Each structure stands twice: as C-alpha cells, then as structure tokens.
Amino acid sequence: MKFKEYFAIPKVNSGALQVWSRNFLYFKKTWLVSLFWIVLEPVIYLGAIGFGLGAFVNNMNGFSYIEFFFPALLSTTAMMVAFFEGTYGNYTKLTHQKTYATIMLTRVGPEEIVAGELLWAASKGFFGVMGVTLVAMFFGLIDSYRIILALPILFLLSALFSCIGMIFTSFARNYDSFIYSTSGLIVPMSLLSGTYFPLEQLPTGLRYVAYLFPLTHAVSAVREVLHKGPTLWVGVHVLVLLVATWVCMNISFFRIRRKLLK
Amino acid sequence: MSTNVAIEIKDLTKKYDDKVAVDGISLEIYKGECFGLLGPNGAGKSTTMKMMYCSALVSSGELYVLGLNVKKNYREIKSRIGVVPQEDGLDPDFTVLENLLVYASFHKIPKPEAELRAQALLRLMKLEEYQDRSVETLSGGMKRRLAIARGLINSPEVIFLDEPTTGLDPQARIWIWDFFKHLKSEKSTLVLTTHYMEEAEQMCDRVAIIDNGRILTVGTPRDLIRDLIGKEVVEFDTNPVDLNYYLGRLRAEGFSYQVIKDTVSVLIKENQEGRRVVDLIASDKIFIRKPTLNDVFLKLAGHQLRDE
Numbered sequence: 329m330k331f332k333e334y335f336a337i338p339k340v341n342s343g344a345l346q347v348w349s350r351n352f353l354y355f356k357k358t359w360l361v362s363l364f365w366i367v368l369e370p371v372i373y374l375g376a377i378g379f380g381l382g383a384f385v386n387n388m389n390g391f392s393y394i395e396f397f398f399p400a401l402l403s404t405t406a407m408m409v410a411f412f413e414g415t416y417g418n419y420t421k422l423t424h425q426k427t428y429a430t431i432m433l434t435r436v437g438p439e440e441i442v443a444g445e446l447l448w449a450a451s452k453g454f455f456g457v458m459g460v461t462l463v464a465m466f467f468g469l470i471d472s473y474r475i476i477l478a479l480p481i482l483f484l485l486s487a488l489f490s491c492i493g494m495i496f497t498s499f500a501r502n503y504d505s506f507i508y509s510t511s512g513l514i515v516p517m518s519l520l521s522g523t524y525f526p527l528e529q530l531p532t533g534l535r536y537v538a539y540l541f542p543l544t545h546a547v548s549a550v551r552e553v554l555h556k557g558p559t560l561w562v563g564v565h566v567l568v569l570l571v572a573t574w575v576c577m578n579i580s581f582f583r584i585r586r587k588l589l590k
Numbered sequence: 591m592s593t594n595v596a597i598e599i600k601d602l603t604k605k606y607d608d609k610v611a612v613d614g615i616s617l618e619i620y621k622g623e624c625f626g627l628l629g630p631n632g633a634g635k636s637t638t639m640k641m642m643y644c645s646a647l648v649s650s651g652e653l654y655v656l657g658l659n660v661k662k663n664y665r666e667i668k669s670r671i672g673v674v675p676q677e678d679g680l681d682p683d684f685t686v687l688e689n690l691l692v693y694a695s696f697h698k699i700p701k702p703e704a705e706l707r708a709q710a711l712l713r714l715m716k717l718e719e720y721q722d723r724s725v726e727t728l729s730g731g732m733k734r735r736l737a738i739a740r741g742l743i744n745s746p747e748v749i750f751l752d753e754p755t756t757g758l759d760p761q762a763r764i765w766i767w768d769f770f771k772h773l774k775s776e777k778s779t780l781v782l783t784t785h786y787m788e789e790a791e792q793m794c795d796r797v798a799i800i801d802n803g804r805i806l807t808v809g810t811p812r813d814l815i816r817d818l819i820g821k822e823v824v825e826f827d828t829n830p831v832d833l834n835y836y837l838g839r840l841r842a843e844g845f846s847y848q849v850i851k852d853t854v855s856v857l858i859k860e861n862q863e864g865r866r867v868v869d870l871i872a873s874d875k876i877f878i879r880k881p882t883l884n885d886v887f888l889k890l891a892g893h894q895l896r897d898e
Contacts, residue, residue, distance in 0.1 A: 343698075346695045346696050346698075347696075349695065350681075350692050350695070350696075353684070353688070353692065354683045357683075425682060425683075426677060426679045427679075427681055429645070429675070429679055430675070430679035430681070430693070431696055433643065433645065433668065433673040434669070434693065434696035435665045435696070435697060435698070436696045437664075437665065589645075589646075589647055590606070590646060590647060
C-alpha cells in the first residue's frame with residue numbers, strides 16, 4: 329500500500345451529484361420513516377434528558393442543563409445519522425442490492441460513487457441537525473444568530489462520520505460486523521464526549537482518551553460557539569475535525585475503489 | 591484496426607490473487623454480429639466479458655472496444671455500450687420507471703429525453719403497465735426484460751448480455767430470444783454468454799468455446815459442427831460389459847466417438863454412413879440425429895461436472 333495513493337486528491341466529476349440525487353430521490357420517497365428516526369428520536373432525548381433529567385440540575389457553569397446538553401444533542405444526531413447511513417446504508421448498496429456494481433456499468437466510476445455517497449451520508453446527518461434545530465427553535469431554545477456558525481461545524485462532523493462509516497463498510501463481512509463499531513465506538517463516544525456531563529467529571533486518564541474522540545471536539549466546538557461565539561478554541565477543534573475528515577475521506581476512497589474495481 | 595471490428599482482444603489475461611481466470615485470450619468480434627461466449631461454469635467467460643464492459647481490470651494484454659482502450663477510455667466506452675448483467679442489479683428502492691430514469695441520469699441523459707426513451711423501452715419490453723410497480727413485485731422474466739431495457743437506455747452500439755436467459759421459464763426465454771433477433775435485425779452488435787447450446791446455435795453468428803480461461807475454438811456454429819463432429823450423430827445406450835467390445839468394433843471401422851457414462855455418441859463424418867453403425871451395434875436404444883453445438887461443446891470441454 330503506497331502512502332501516496334492514500335493521500336492523493338481523488339479526481340471526481342459531476343457523476344457524484346447523480347449518485348447523491350439517486351439517494352435523495354429515495355429519501356423523498358421515505359421521508360416519513362426518516363423523519364421518525366433522524367428527528368423524532370433526538371427530540372425525545374431533548375425532552376427526556378434535557379427537560380426531564382435536566383430539571384434536577386441547577387447550574388452548569390452558568391448555563392442551564394438544557395443549554396449545556398443541546399449542543400451535544402445536535403452533535404450526536406449528526407454523528408449517528410451520518411454513521412448509520414455510511415455503514416448499514418452503504419453496505420446494503422455495496423453488497424445485497426448491488427447498486428454500486430450497477431452504477432459502475434455507466435460512465436460513473438468508483439470515485440464518483442464514493443464521493444456521492446460520502447456527500448449523501450453527510451447531507452443526511454445534516455438534515456437531522458436541521459430538523460432538531462427547527463424543533464428547538466419552536467421550543468425557544470435557540471435565540472441567537474450563533475446557530476448559523478454552529479451549522480457548518482455540524483456538517484463537517486456529519487462528513488467525518490460519513491467517512492468513518494464508509495471505512496467500516498469496506499471492512500464489514502456482514503451486518504453483524506457493525507455491532508463492533510456501534511457498541512465499541514459510537515455508543516461510548518456518544519456518552520463520554522462531554523455530552524451528558526462535562527469532561528472534567530471523567531477520571532484524569534479517561535479525560536485524555538476522550539480527547540481522541542472526534543465527537544469531543546465537535547461537542548466542545550459547538551458548545552463554545554453557541555455559548556460564547558467564535559473563539560480561538562472553536563478554531564482548534566474545527567482544525568482537528570478537518571484533519572480527521574481529510575484522512576478518513578482518503579482512506580475510504582482508497583478502500584472502496586479497490587473493492588469496486590478489481 | 592479495420593472499422594468493422596467492434597472488439598479486439600490480444601493475449602488478454604485476468605488474475606485474481608493466485609487464481610488465473612482468463613489465460614491469454616485473443617479474439618475479434620465484428621460490428622453487427624451476434625457473438626456467443628460458451629463454456630462451463632467457471633470457464634472464464636463472464637470474467638472475459640466483464641473486462642470488455644470495463645467492470646473488471648485487465649491483468650495483462652490488450653483490449654479495445656469500439657477502437658478505444660479499456661485501460662484509458664473506459665468512461666467513453668461505457669457511455670457507448672449497454673450491459674445486462676447476470677444478476678439484473680435492479681434497484682429495489684425504486685419503481686420500474688424510476689429504475690430506468692435513475693440509470694439514465696448516470697448516463698447523463700437529460701431528463702425529458704430520458705422520459706421519452708424510458709417510455710419507448712417500456713412499451714417495447716411490454717412493461718408499460720407495470721411502470722409504477724416496485725421492482726420487487728416483478729416476475730423473473732419481467733425483471734430480466736427491465737434489465738435489458740435499462741441496458742438499452744443509452745442507445746448502445748454494443749450490447750453485452752451475461753447469461754440472459756438463465757433461470758427463466760420457457761415462455762420468457764422464447765420472448766427474450768425473439769427480442770434479440772429484433773436487435774440483430776437493427777444491426778446491433780450483441781455479445782452474450784450462455785450455456786444453452788441450442789439457443790447459441792440458433793442465435794449466434796459466431797461462437798467461442800472457452801474452458802479454463804482459454805479459447806478452445808472459434809467459428810460459426812455450422813462450421814464448428816461440420817469440422818469437429820460431422821454430418822450426423824448415432825447415439826446408443828449400452829452397458830459397461832459390452833462397452834469396450836462395441837468401441838473396438840467402431841474403431842476398427844474408423845469411426846470416432848465420445849462416451850458419456852453408458853451413452854456412446856458416434857460422430858459420422860462426411861464420407862461415412864450412419865447406417866453402418868446401426869448394423870454394428872446391437873442396442874435397443876439407438877438412433878441417428880443431427881449433430882448440435884452441444885456435441886462440439888462436450889467434445890472440447892468434456893463432460894465432467896463442474897463444481898463452481
């Protein structure tokens with residue numbers, strides 16, 4: 329495996345948009361079920377954890393619990409939706425449905441398939457974020473222009489987990505393979521990345537481990553930008569996410585291209 | 591390269607890790623002909639075809655489709671050919687019509703044009719009343735017809751069909767072969783794989799018989815039958831005890847034959863008489879028949895069962 333091959337910029341043409349549109353067409357047909365899991369589920373979390381549990385917490389560094397929790401909810405929604413689309417969704421199209429093999433019969437090549445799918449899963453994660461944002465606005469949780477600054481960060485996070493999902497797809501042998509990534513990575517991350525409680529509550533060793541989680545950086549960045557505005561720390565966290573996305577994107581291009589064209 | 595050649599193959603090989611799937615094939619397929627790749631399962635015919643339609647990488651050798659190199663110009667090749675893969679590959683997320691439109695979008699056919707072509711193809715393939723049905727609800731024959739319609743949506747110059755009638759009922763098979771005759775009459779170039787020898791014999795202008803990744807022979811079905819088998823075949827059943835005795839008598843008279851278990855097929859050449867065999871053999875089950883491509887196939891590829 330050549331180092332250069334991993335990090336060459338993939339040449340992608342507009343076929344990627346057709347791949348994206350294929351998924352969007354299906355999304356439009358099934359929007360109701362999507363609405364249920366990408367928006368309703370987070371909204372229930374918002375109610376149960378934010379308002380329910382949060383009612384017992386008085387003060388989180390000068391913010392209410394729901395103000396503390398809401399940035400984390402946006403981030404985990406982006407992560408979960410993009411990751412599940414990138415794993416189960418892509419794996420189905422790669423194997424059982426042979427969707428990619430069929431697309432390969434046209435002038436759309438493997439690079440466009442990967443690019444289109446990565447962009448799609450990222451978009452779907454972002455749709456989830458938008459849905460939760462709209463509901464939160466309805467409940468009066470968002471009262472600041474700062475949400476505009478948070479949205480690009482959340483899209484970047486969706487893109488990162490769309491790439492990570494694609495990498496797991498390239499290694500998966502069957503659907504059960506994804507249990508390792510879900511239970512071993514996604515669920516612990518969603519609990520320990522400063523989501524439900526501040527990182528300071530973690531034992532010292534684990535706190536440093538938590539900084540290896542991309543979600544930690546996303547939650548920190550979104551929380552910082554919503555609470556304080558665009559500070560230097562936001563930039564640092566975003567930089568970490570950008571580098572991670574770049575690396576994971578190239579790995580997923582390399583892995584899936586080799587799977588599609590033998 | 592002359593302009594009437596659609597596909598030109600020189601010393602083509604394909605290796606998967608340690609396994610050689612295609613082992614040095616050279617071949618020319620002409621424009622307007624229906625060319626059949628025949629061979630047992632695992633012979634390398636589908637792999638050869640996959641390289642032609644640019645879904646498998648060439649390990650070594652040269653392969654030109656419509657004068658274009660598959661290693662460099664695969665995008666242009668793919669926009670000028672149509673492919674009907676063995677496993678249909680229809681998108682279960684969509685309806686019949688949507689399958690065609692989505693596929694057309696990958697070919698960058700503008701939406702209004704795609705709608706027109708899709709409707710015309712659905713009429714041609716007798717699928718227009720199912721256009722809003724989910725592909726999951728279609729029968730095997732309808733799915734194959736839709737896969738063929740999909741392969742034609744970009745008005746291809748060469749059409750590749752991998753086992754187009756495998757797994758279909760007799761009616762659906764007849765319908766599809768009739769449709770191929772229609773395509774042939776429109777001067778399309780057809781390249782197909784099949785194990786149905788009778789169909790290949792009727793449909794294909796030329797065939798190549800492939801086994802173990804190599805071409806055993808190429809020619810028109812008629813020439814292959816005449817040169818390799820003869821003018822007729824006398825077939826008889828015998829038992830293991832008498833078999834060698836009969837074979838000895840046939841050899842003494844200069845007949846060649848092939849034996850499959852207890853059935854002997856005697857190949858009657860132009861200068862021989864089938865009646866003579868009937869006189870030599872005392873069997874209740876003996877008859878004279880016309881030779882087929884199946885005889886050629888069995889002679890060249892043998893009759894052992896293939897596991898894959």
